[in-house]
Amino acid sequence: MRVEAVTDRLTNRLIVHRAPWLLPISRQPIADGGLAAQGGLIVAVGNFKQVVRSYPGAEIIDHPDAVLLPGLINAHTHLELSHLAHLSQEPSPTSFTGWIGHMLAERAKADADKKTILDAARAVLSRQQDQGVVAIADISNTGFIRELTSEFPGHLLCLKEYLGLRASELVASLNSLKEEVDHPDACCTAHAPYSTHLELLRALKNRATRLGQIFSIHTAESTAEHDMISQGTGELRDFLEQRGFWASSFRPTGSDSKGSVSYLHQHGLLDSRTLCVHCLHVTDQEMDLLAETKAKVCLCPGSNRYLGVGTAPVERYLRKGILPALGTDSLTSNPELSIWQEMRLLAEEHPSVNPADILRMATLGGAEALGLNRRLGSLEKGKEAAIVAVKLAGSVRNTFSLAEYSLYQDIKSNFVYSLA
Ligand SMILES: [Zn+2]
16 A cells, blocks of 8 residues: 655646546545546546546556545644754653743754754654645744745645744844835734733734735643633743743733633734634634634644643534644644654544544645645645555455545655656
8 A cells, every 4th residue: 555646737738647546635536536637736526437538639647546635734744843843752741831841942952053944844844744744834933944845845834833922022023023024924923822922913913914825823722821821820821920921011811711812803803814823722702713814723743642632622623613734833843743653643532533534634624724725635626636645455345444544544655756
């Protein structure tokens, strides 16, 4: 069994890919499927015989014993922390703030130069590509990762992260934000509600809106965050105070039932381009706010498990009509950066969730979260021909087991990536 990622973007040939199964994601699986692509775009999807009848001169590429899926999307990572991979090899931390403190200390101790950071990031990026990932949202403080965009054949969305809760830092942060180039690809974003001054959050969101960009923010990740955002108390406040980062001007929501999602909503920061990452500690009412504002959610099961912060209420999201995206987060909080692994962890923790929905999260959910759903996320006419072919060991007749089977294939030993 093996996975093969195929893109046709480098050629203008008309190609029809044939496979025993297509999983378009946006519609029911298609048996004996045909997908016609030209110039990197999908021109037709359907039954092979019908597709090939419409394009009689097309070159045919057969994927025997395979199921074709849209390329995967990693909606949240921090490639610039890849040189600190040893952190997630250590036993899980005993507290959320303990991990933040340890990570910051190790980062300072390593004092890595640009080359070290980029070399480690490049290796992770290459592995993501090998696993059929076609779009990534990357968060960085240095902005170095932008240099790797031309090396990745998919979409590498680089978001420069700002943070700082204290008023004394605000003017400098706002000034440096003003100096950022106004370019659609130069994205700036915020770390988290607990670490970023409200005025800075607003300035970052306004800039993202003006430039048509997504605004990604860590949200509702831990109970420590919930305690601080709702009541202004707890281990996170203590941690910030000890490090001299606490701001007395910070105003919590004042209600235990109102955490980070409520906070963001209260300050006008939720809309269809806001991507809330983690979203574990969210009430039903807050889910309604996410649904009403069409804000996006990205889940990171691997990171959540390592940090011991809980599991996301996946079934509730799906019941509310919210399709989350999936992200790996960084190698400092996740021992293995793989969207396949994220899907398997999610399936293990939520056995009642249909595997087809989990595949939808890793594809269409990710594309919607990154604002790329007109180009990626499903096998549909007009979208990019960024396809993953999962080789099946035997015949699969039932569409439920087809999705489950695709999820559990072993990608580690038998993987090939090719640019057709
Ligand atoms: Zn993160």
